[in-house]
Amino acid sequence: MDTKCRLCFTELEDTFHVEEMMFGIKESFEYSICKNCKSLSLDKIPDNISKYYPENYYSFAEQSSNKLINWVSKKKCANDLGNTSFIGKIIRLIAGRNSNLYAIGLCKPDKDKTSILDVGCGEGYLLDKLDVQGFNSISGIDPYIFEDIHKPNYKIYKKSIEDLVEEKLKFDIIILSHVFEHLEHPKTSLENILKLLNPKGYLILRTPMSMCFAFNKYGKNWFQIDAPRHILIPSFPGLKNICESMGYDLKYYFFDSDSKQFLISENYKKGIPLISQKLNFIKTRFYPKAIYFGLKAHKLNTKNLGDQSTIVFQKK
Numbered sequence: 001m002d003t004k005c006r007l008c009f010t011e012l013e014d015t016f017h018v019e020e021m022m023f024g025i026k027e028s029f030e031y032s033i034c035k036n037c038k039s040l041s042l043d044k045i046p047d048n049i050s051k052y053y054p055e056n057y058y059s060f061a062e063q064s065s066n067k068l069i070n071w072v073s074k075k076k077c078a079n080d081l082g083n084t085s086f087i088g089k090i091i092r093l094i095a096g097r098n099s100n101l102y103a104i105g106l107c108k109p110d111k112d113k114t115s116i117l118d119v120g121c122g123e124g125y126l127l128d129k130l131d132v133q134g135f136n137s138i139s140g141i142d143p144y145i146f147e148d149i150h151k152p153n154y155k156i157y158k159k160s161i162e163d164l165v166e167e168k169l170k171f172d173i174i175i176l177s178h179v180f181e182h183l184e185h186p187k188t189s190l191e192n193i194l195k196l197l198n199p200k201g202y203l204i205l206r207t208p209m210s211m212c213f214a215f216n217k218y219g220k221n222w223f224q225i226d227a228p229r230h231i232l233i234p235s236f237p238g239l240k241n242i243c244e245s246m247g248y249d250l251k252y253y254f255f256d257s258d259s260k261q262f263l264i265s266e267n268y269k270k271g272i273p274l275i276s277q278k279l280n281f282i283k284t285r286f287y288p289k290a291i292y293f294g295l296k297a298h299k300l301n302t303k304n305l306g307d308q309s310t311i312v313f314q315k316k
């Protein structure tokens, strides 16, 4: 095989086939495991990769116009960012913690001064939350949006990481939330992000992790392989080693997998595509099976065996 690990460029082994299951196209793609770092790499990126991102791929969340919902959401987000309150803690118990906000909070940002860039931000789901919290220096890029988006207090540009490097822009915090695994050249992107960071700036990566219980249990039916959209699924040690060799320090990390690793993968095993599973907030949190799987996920997270994590690196 010609393809090398897309993270550490070592030989691959143990090739297996994974079907497209989000939309039920069921076309088969080859993935292999790195002999060295145990990351998963898609062997060949399809020429027409955009075919696998149909219009309904992005489930962009609309901002609610309900004042009570907005108030509750604002309290919860403030709590996730580290400004804990009694009400915020109660809401968190019910609704769970937003890992992106929690990770940003760990970086102790100054709402007025800290510049935050969300890479692959879609229509600004996370940035809207930061905007409501009073962050004044936020922006996003997404090469797949139709055109630039001008929100009242911030902008989203139809640009790539490489475009910003050319413009010599700098940021204090750069976040990629479930974006890294979609990049065609992940290592080059990490090098470019380093160029975009101010000294001691932070990179927040939220991504599936290959060395997890769910991949061991479900193999090709583990839903986070998400063929062929996920091009590299790193292992935790593999990602840590590459980043540290490049000039990043690992500052914080936490595994934040949830019941979906079981609920969706069980259905994939039965051949049911995600689009037919009709999962929603209630079904993924409050059904008896979901509660059981949620507790199991929590236990796996404490052992670093959950199927995704949030990692905060700091530029040396």
Ligand SMILES: [Zn+2]
Residues within 6 Å of the ligand: 005, 006, 007, 008, 009, 010, 034, 035, 036, 037, 038, 039, 238
């Ligand atoms: Zn590797």
